[in-house]
Amino acid sequence: MGYKVMELVCIIGAGFAGSVVARELAEAGRRVHVIDKRPHIAGNAYDEYDAHGVLIHNYGPHIFHTNSERIFEYLSRFTAWRPYEHRVRAVLDGKTYPFPINRDTLNQLYGLNLDEAGAAVFLERVREPRDPVLTSEDVVLNSVGRDLYEKFFLNYTRKQWGLEPSQLKAGVAARIPVRTNTDDRYFTDTFQAMPKDGYTKMFEAMLDHPNICVELGVDFEDVRDSLRPAHLVYTGPIDAYFRYCYGRLPYRSLRFEHAHLPGVQRFQEVGTVNYPNDFGYTRITEFKHMTGQQHSGTSIVREYPQAEGDPYYPIPRAENEALFQRYEALAAREKNVTFVGRLAQYKYYNMDQVVGAALAAAKQIIG
Known part of the structure; x- marks a missing residue:
């Protein structure tokens, strides 16, 4: 050797x-x-x-x-x-919403017709100010308030990390933006x-x-x-x-459940769909969105966070x-x-x- x-x-x-x-x-x-x-x-x-x-x-x-x-x-x-610009949806009670939360999310979820200024006013009204902001729970409540926290973040975090958001440092939730415009990209980086x-x-x-x-x-x-x-x-x-x-x-680990769906061109409308409140998995990803590959079928993966296994996070x-x-x-x-x-x-x-x-x-x- x-x-x-x-x-x-x-x-x-x-x-x-x-x-x-x-x-x-x-x-x-x-x-x-x-x-x-x-x-x-x-x-x-x-x-x-x-x-x-x-x-x-x-x-x-x-x-x-x-x-x-x-x-x-x-x-x-x-x-x-x-x-490729990644887009994510979150499923609540069988309906899909843009995620991270943006103006469209608020309008669809609450049956509103907010413009950008209206969305900012709405979030200011529902947020629970936290000072100091120390945990992931603090970050989300300080930003979007209790109802959106419980719908989109609380159970997803429990699944993903095996912990309460109040037990995780602020930086975890700070990775996820909240927008008052209709930008539904997951990332806004210059190079994607x-x-x-x-x-x-x-x-x-x-x-x-x-x-x-x-x-x-x-x-x-x-x-x-x-x-x-x-x-x-x-x-x-x-x-x-x-x-x-x-x-x-x-470390937090993951178990991946891969599946191929023959004869299915598109399984879901975007690359990744989050399931914050249902099922044992956190999300489903469909790879053809990302690769642009043409194929008569499609392949997906479900992610199950777990304590044991290879260290990921x-x-x-x-x-x-x-x-x-x-x-x-x-x-x-x-x-x-x-x-x-x-x-x-x-x-x-x-x-x-x-x-x-x-x-x-x-x-x-x-x-």
């Missing part, structure tokens, strides 16, 4: 963080060995054609959006793009697009460099004692790296942050090891934020 080559940089994880660092270091002349315990590259962004020939995201929908021209241009070296040939193809291009060697199906824990790289880049869960010496950091709570900081202090003392990515930094990063963190990490390693 050649793990003992001294000038080698070993990267644990072939997702966004690991792959971006690998490419940057390879271009700077370093020899890079990437390992991943899964049988594929691209981490949770991995996509492939299912048995029916539909391009699907195996680990749930990944929608690329960023305000950073630098990051968009960086990734553009490895893929062409398909413009999907890799034209899929994420996996983009990662293949990123890792295609003579200085990069990729080895899949290798668990870091099984080989760590034989690794002797000049530098190690770790993108897995930080608590796992330190063998849970302070206990486990809480760091759970943003003050006590978890405090535990992470203890691990972070250990990480700071590690020689020639860089921790980067959602799991290694215990941050609820978007994809573009991971790319930004990886570019910064690579720059630091290169010196």
Whole structure:
């Protein structure tokens, strides 16, 4: 395996963080060995054609959006793009409404005819002012009041996180805007697009460099004692790296239920439909909306949040942050090891934020 080559940089994880660092270091002349315990590259962004020939995201929908021209241009070296603006609906009592909440949501839900100013007045009237705003419950009540909170957010949060909104830091709910206009896009970032040939193809291009060697199906824990790289880049869960010496950091996992519907052109009107109050799943995503693929059938995925399984989301709570900081202090003392990515930094990063963190990490390693 050649793990003992001294000038080698070993990267644990072939997702966004690991792959971006690998490419940057390879271009700077370093020899890079990437390992991943899964049988594929691209981490949770991995996509492939299912048995029916539909391009699907195996680990749930990944929608690329960023305000950073630098990051968009960086990734553009490895893929062409398909413009795509994600839209979401939420189902309440069998009816679908635009989500995030906008003026149309209010008018449809309450049988009103508000203009933009009227929507602002309505929200000001129903909101429950909170000061200070500390939790996700505070954020939503402060913004839209009790009824909209209970209809759209309360039960969805309980399903998604296994916690009450009052137990989560404000940043979770702050990710979701509320609008007084009729903009029904989920994101309003300057750059919104999907890799034209899929994420996996983009990662293949990123890792295609003579200085990069990729080895899949290798668990870091099984080989760590034989690794002797000049530098190690770790993108897995930080608590796992330190063998849970302070206990486990809480992560939320997901179970994905994929289905193909033969002969169905369109299953739903938009890419993702949320089910805040019904069923065990939080949402259904239909992939053809995102990829633009033409196919006689369609493929969907239902997402069931759960406590056990692969770590997907760091759970943003003050006590978890405090535990992470203890691990972070250990990480700071590690020689020639860089921790980067959602799991290694215990941050609820978007994809573009991971790319930004990886570019910064690579720059630091290169010196």
